[in-house]
Amino acid sequence: MRRSYRNSQQPALTAHxxxxxxxxxxxxxxxxxxxxxxxxxVDCIGVMIAGSTEPxxxxxxxxxxxxxxxxxxxxxxxxxxxxRDAALVNGMAAHVHDFDDVALDGHPSAVxxxxxxxxxxxxxxxxxxVIRGYVAGYETWATLWKASAxxxxxxxxxxxxxxGVVAAAAACAALRRLTPDETTSALGLAAAQAxxxxxxxxxxxxxxQVGHAAEAGLFSARLALGGVxxxxxxxxxxxxxxxxxxxxxxxxxxxxGDPDWAILEQGLDIKVYPVCYAAHRLIEGALQLxxxxxxxxxxxxxxxxxxxxxxxxxxxxxxxxxxxEAKFSAEFAVAAALVAKAVGLNxxxxxxxxxxxxxxxxxRTVRMIDPELGEPPFSPFDQVKVRLSDGRVLxxxxxxHASGSRYAPPSKAESWEKFKGxxxxxxxxxxxxxxxxxxxxxNPSRSITELLDDTGLRTAA
Amino acid sequence: MRRSYRNSQQPALTAHxxxxxxxxxxxxxxxxxxxxxxxxxVDCIGVMIAGSTEPxxxxxxxxxxxxxxxxxxxxxxxxxxxxRDAALVNGMAAHVHDFDDVALDGHPSAVxxxxxxxxxxxxxxxxxxVIRGYVAGYETWATLWKASAxxxxxxxxxxxxxxGVVAAAAACAALRRLTPDETTSALGLAAAQAxxxxxxxxxxxxxxQVGHAAEAGLFSARLALGGVxxxxxxxxxxxxxxxxxxxxxxxxxxxxGDPDWAILEQGLDIKVYPVCYAAHRLIEGALQLxxxxxxxxxxxxxxxxxxxxxxxxxxxxxxxxxxxEAKFSAEFAVAAALVAKAVGLNxxxxxxxxxxxxxxxxxRTVRMIDPELGEPPFSPFDQVKVRLSDGRVLxxxxxxHASGSRYAPPSKAESWEKFKGxxxxxxxxxxxxxxxxxxxxxNPSRSITELLDDTGLRTAA
Numbered sequence: 001m002r003r004s005y006r007n008s009q010q011p012a013l014t015a016h017x018x019x020x021x022x023x024x025x026x027x028x029x030x031x032x033x034x035x036x037x038x039x040x041x042v043d044c045i046g047v048m049i050a051g052s053t054e055p056x057x058x059x060x061x062x063x064x065x066x067x068x069x070x071x072x073x074x075x076x077x078x079x080x081x082x083x084r085d086a087a088l089v090n091g092m093a094a095h096v097h098d099f100d101d102v103a104l105d106g107h108p109s110a111v112x113x114x115x116x117x118x119x120x121x122x123x124x125x126x127x128x129x130v131i132r133g134y135v136a137g138y139e140t141w142a143t144l145w146k147a148s149a150x151x152x153x154x155x156x157x158x159x160x161x162x163x164g165v166v167a168a169a170a171a172c173a174a175l176r177r178l179t180p181d182e183t184t185s186a187l188g189l190a191a192a193q194a195x196x197x198x199x200x201x202x203x204x205x206x207x208x209q210v211g212h213a214a215e216a217g218l219f220s221a222r223l224a225l226g227g228v229x230x231x232x233x234x235x236x237x238x239x240x241x242x243x244x245x246x247x248x249x250x251x252x253x254x255x256x257g258d259p260d261w262a263i264l265e266q267g268l269d270i271k272v273y274p275v276c277y278a279a280h281r282l283i284e285g286a287l288q289l290x291x292x293x294x295x296x297x298x299x300x301x302x303x304x305x306x307x308x309x310x311x312x313x314x315x316x317x318x319x320x321x322x323x324x325e326a327k328f329s330a331e332f333a334v335a336a337a338l339v340a341k342a343v344g345l346n347x348x349x350x351x352x353x354x355x356x357x358x359x360x361x362x363x364r365t366v367r368m369i370d371p372e373l374g375e376p377p378f379s380p381f382d383q384v385k386v387r388l389s390d391g392r393v394l395x396x397x398x399x400x401h402a403s404g405s406r407y408a409p410p411s412k413a414e415s416w417e418k419f420k421g422x423x424x425x426x427x428x429x430x431x432x433x434x435x436x437x438x439x440x441x442x443n444p445s446r447s448i449t450e451l452l453d454d455t456g457l458r459t460a461a
Numbered sequence: 462m463r464r465s466y467r468n469s470q471q472p473a474l475t476a477h478x479x480x481x482x483x484x485x486x487x488x489x490x491x492x493x494x495x496x497x498x499x500x501x502x503v504d505c506i507g508v509m510i511a512g513s514t515e516p517x518x519x520x521x522x523x524x525x526x527x528x529x530x531x532x533x534x535x536x537x538x539x540x541x542x543x544x545r546d547a548a549l550v551n552g553m554a555a556h557v558h559d560f561d562d563v564a565l566d567g568h569p570s571a572v573x574x575x576x577x578x579x580x581x582x583x584x585x586x587x588x589x590x591v592i593r594g595y596v597a598g599y600e601t602w603a604t605l606w607k608a609s610a611x612x613x614x615x616x617x618x619x620x621x622x623x624x625g626v627v628a629a630a631a632a633c634a635a636l637r638r639l640t641p642d643e644t645t646s647a648l649g650l651a652a653a654q655a656x657x658x659x660x661x662x663x664x665x666x667x668x669x670q671v672g673h674a675a676e677a678g679l680f681s682a683r684l685a686l687g688g689v690x691x692x693x694x695x696x697x698x699x700x701x702x703x704x705x706x707x708x709x710x711x712x713x714x715x716x717x718g719d720p721d722w723a724i725l726e727q728g729l730d731i732k733v734y735p736v737c738y739a740a741h742r743l744i745e746g747a748l749q750l751x752x753x754x755x756x757x758x759x760x761x762x763x764x765x766x767x768x769x770x771x772x773x774x775x776x777x778x779x780x781x782x783x784x785x786e787a788k789f790s791a792e793f794a795v796a797a798a799l800v801a802k803a804v805g806l807n808x809x810x811x812x813x814x815x816x817x818x819x820x821x822x823x824x825r826t827v828r829m830i831d832p833e834l835g836e837p838p839f840s841p842f843d844q845v846k847v848r849l850s851d852g853r854v855l856x857x858x859x860x861x862h863a864s865g866s867r868y869a870p871p872s873k874a875e876s877w878e879k880f881k882g883x884x885x886x887x888x889x890x891x892x893x894x895x896x897x898x899x900x901x902x903x904n905p906s907r908s909i910t911e912l913l914d915d916t917g918l919r920t921a922a
Contacts, residue, residue, distance in 0.1 A: 155705060192658060195655055204689045222524050223520075228666070238617070241658060
């Protein structure tokens with residue numbers, strides 16, 4: 001049963017959300033929702049540490065400081081700066097590899113987690129506060145997503161930037177227990193800063209847009225707590241957020257939280273491969289074939305990929321030559337799986353992308369866009385077919401769900417494998433394991449700063 | 462003659478602007494353009510000082526600090542903070558009274574001046590750099606404004622927030638002499654942060670949106686200078702700025718600067734009255750009648766206002782009871798002129814708005830919306846008619862241009878009158894005059910910090 005926010009019992013959307021966020025209590029959260037949040041938190045911090053030395057992140061850092069001093073840490077080296085700066089830099093790092101989790105047409109954890117960790121450190125909040133804040137942010141994001149008339153992508157918006165800033169404000173408002181009035185103003189102040197364009201994809205500005213959402217959301221909650229007000233109709237106003245960004249809005253946007261938890265319905269898709277999510281099922285199909293038939297590149301004559309039209313548009317690079325192009329290439333994804341039997345950060349290097357084996361297979365790959373394979377977001381299944389030099393044709397299975405998706409969430413062991421490969425990039429293995437365990441269990445009554453300090457993260461430069 | 466940015470000689474818009482901004486030289490600026498900038502600068506700093514103690518400004522300040530330290534000053538008390546914070550707070554102060562100048566469907570000086578002053582102080586720039594930066598910002602704003610398919614207001618956007626952030630980035634890029642590549646990235650990073658909703662009008666978030674544009678523009682130029690890149694097609698890309706915010710864009714957007722200087726064509730409308738610009742001609746009509754016939758409130762039976770439809774929509778409050786409502790009320794504007802023979806900050810007080818004389822006249826005022834009085838932005842003229850208790854009807858003249866408009870720019874004496882009344886709110890009269898003279902002449906080769914320090918501004922708390 002969907003609830004409309006426009007029936008006679010409820011105030012309009014902004015005030016409704018403000019009240020719902022403010023009254024969210026940890027004791028009301030389903031255990032499964034908390035498990036999803038912890039999985040997203042672990043995954044996000046892993047990819048954030050892996051991304052922390054990317055040029056986009058390092059350049060923004062160097063514009064912000066030194067000198068450094070402040071309330072929250074940058075990952076993983078523990079440099080302390082203002083919470084806003086930490087949210088921006090850590091948010092960029094979390095998204096820069098495009099290896100972070102996916103839901104609601106965007107990247108919830110890369111926006112919410114950096115904002116929440118920075119504010120938690122600034123005010124000495126605990127694990128339980130972060131979980132409550134995350135759920136508030138996720139449910140807010142989902143409410144806006146459902147209330148939008150159509151996908152933001154189609155109008156040029158980067159949804160993680162646009163929805164993300166309002167969701168991050170909701171998250172920080174819940175973390176800090178703002179009143180309903182303050183929370184409503186925080187949403188309006190966030191709507192005043194929502195931004196991010198698809199045109200910037202493929203540049204450093206893409207991850208900046210994600211970090212900016214985290215920063216601006218955190219700042220919005222602080223401003224509201226400081227008595228700065230905003231329209232209490234900022235989202236649903238005829239000259240407000242939904243009309244301006246989504247062109248129109250439907251009144252059947254759904255409620256917030258109990259009983260129709262969006263986080264239980266939509267979950268998080270955890271990425272197992274550091275490339276565009278639209279290529280993940282093709283990778284799995286290719287890995288299955290590679291392993292079952294012990295394929296080697298010279299034995300392959302040609303490759304045929306069956307996927308949906310929208311997916312194919314997202315995978316815009318057909319003949320990639322750079323790492324960034326490779327991240328958005330169905331051809332590279334499958335070639336990497338067939339050549340290396342794995343698609344990880346090790347494969348996302350220029351030397352591998354340009355290697356003879358990979359380029360050879362890329363050149364021999366065609367896409368079959370089956371219009372009957374459904375409409376957005378994804379087709380019902382993807383399939384890889386390989387024609388061998390000896391004439392045989394190997395038909396891969398119909399892959400419906402990628403590993404790590406909400407339908408097959410990663411186990412603790414699988415989460416650790418990814419964490420080890422991502423956080424382990426910059427941390428000694430002992431600290432990596434300690435950090436993973438502390439985050440996976442996330443003691444609800446322990447302060448976030450203490451928890452992070454005790455993992456040895458602080459001194460691991 | 463308009464130039465298109467899409468003919469074969471020119472690159473697409475973003476790169477075209479980046480190159481044009483980077484090659485702007487002070488020696489190429491027409492003297493009249495420099496005079497317009499100086500007039501805007503003086504006016505902006507006056508209203509900024511007047512607005513500096515408004516609750517919206519003080520609350521944002523208190524979220525940002527203390528502790529205070531940094532590169533740029535807050536007006537007028539000289540507290541030093543980061544340039545980004547100074548741009549935000551001073552930008553809010555410049556707009557919070559809605560007494561700042563108007564052009565290009567927005568408020569150029571309230572965005573550009575705070576960004577430029579903060580960055581000028583941070584890097585020790587001179588008067589000439591600020592003038593060059595202002596012209597770069599204005600021409601960029603005008604280029605986007607002309608390239609938009611329709612008014613941003615109609616789609617819910619606050620144009621000063623949306624155009625303003627890109628213009629402020631252009632201004633700071635020119636101030637700091639970024640390369641064409643860096644400047645182009647600065648525009649893309651600004652486009653990644655453009656925001657601001659009409660829904661927030663009437664709340665503290667409105668002036669925040671203006672301050673945010675100043676801050677985000679300044680930050681964009683810094684990021685680009687630090688090597689952070691963005692799409693070099695961010696403005697004209699099919700999923701870029703113009704399509705996302707303006708819905709579509711025309712290719713005949715006009716050039717940038719020489720020979721068709723937008724700043725000479727569009728100028729600045731300096732506000733003489735601290736209310737919505739749509740009411741200014743009605744105020745002048747009422748003042749003429751009040752003076753010519755020595756009208757007193759009891760002698761007035763009823764008032765009829767003739768104005769355009771769009772203007773009337775902007776003046777949304779018909780029966781104002783608060784100062785904020787009064788700022789957007791044709792009825793209050795005319796009543797204040799008839800009662801006080803003046804409409805200044807002294808009249809924008811709750812006691813005056815609620816006074817018997819003013820409320821009496823407001824109740825007796827009707828609007829005649831003449832559909833033949835043209836389309837947006839304004840009707841060809843406004844008119845006030847007063848019916849007296851003795852039966853006589855006084856017909857005011859057709860007022861085409863308000864005092865201070867680009868068609869009748871204020872003289873030095875008129876500028877001083879406004880400056881004295883606005884900056885004089887918080888400064889001793891000696892400092893006020895010193896500051897006015899220093900800004901009016903704006904020594905091009907003197908550092909901005911020195912210039913401001915020497916006016917006694919720093920110690921006038």
